[in-house]
Ligand SMILES: Nc1ccn([C@@H]2O[C@H](COP(=O)(O)OP(=O)(O)OP(=O)(O)O)[C@@H](O)[C@H]2O)c(=O)n1
């Protein structure tokens with residue numbers, strides 16, 4: 108990989124989850140949506156972003172589905188694969204960051220971590236994030252101001268009840284990509300441990316304040332069983 112002196116941008120796509128909440132019986136990233144595996148939609152969108160020098164997909168070491176699912180995309184020279192997925196999303200991302208370093212990506216280069224499960228991502232939103240963060244000291248993430256009234260629950264499941272209404276002012280729902288320099292994100296994740304749900308949390312824990320860049324309602328994460336049909340409808344109409 109040729110690396111220049113000015114910082115490059117690389118995408119890192121954690122794709123090693125099991126999709127427990129989606130209840131698909133197999134990793135959700137390979138479930139077909141509009142005729143193609145979910146991850147194919149994600150990768151195709153990212154590969155359309157010209158400023159991404161590479162797109163690294165992090166797979167589980169025992170993944171047997173990726174090559175067949177992605178078909179011709181596997182020949183894209185900017186697409187790379189690392190079979191270093193871990194037991195949590197944070198561990199998969201940490202493995203991918205190490206793989207990027209071993210491929211020659213520099214500490215000052217930007218890494219845009221994007222969930223395989225956010226398959227409706229559009230190149231324009233990624234470009235918006237790059238434009239907003241490339242001259243930023245810290246980096247940032249796509250996110251949306253919370254639109255609904257927020258409730259704190261008491262008890263679980265069908266017995267859940269409202270304990271309180273939470274003030275939504277100033278609250279945002281985090282999306283991906285999340286864009287940070289490799290040399291900042293790697294030690295931040297190492298220090299934060301494996302239970303963080305996003306990269307921004309690790310950067311925040313170091314005392315930094317990542318930039319909030321407006322995402323899009325359509326940039327949803329396929330999480331629950333009903334999300335497959337929603338993603339399919341949206342892919343057919345947008
Ligand atoms: N050990 C893990 C867990 C998650 N992911 C990836 O992180 C992204 C966001 O995670 P999530 O939606 O929570 O996916 P799953 O962990 O697969 O879902 P669940 O939590 O319902 O099992 C997904 O692209 C998923 O493949 C990963 O690479 N490695």
Ligand SMILES: C[C@](O)(CO)[C@H](O)COP(=O)(O)O
Nearest residue numbers: 196222281282283304305328
């Ligand atoms: C990173 C993320 O997509 C931000 O919303 C999300 O936290 C990842 O999903 P998870 O289910 O918490 O792993």
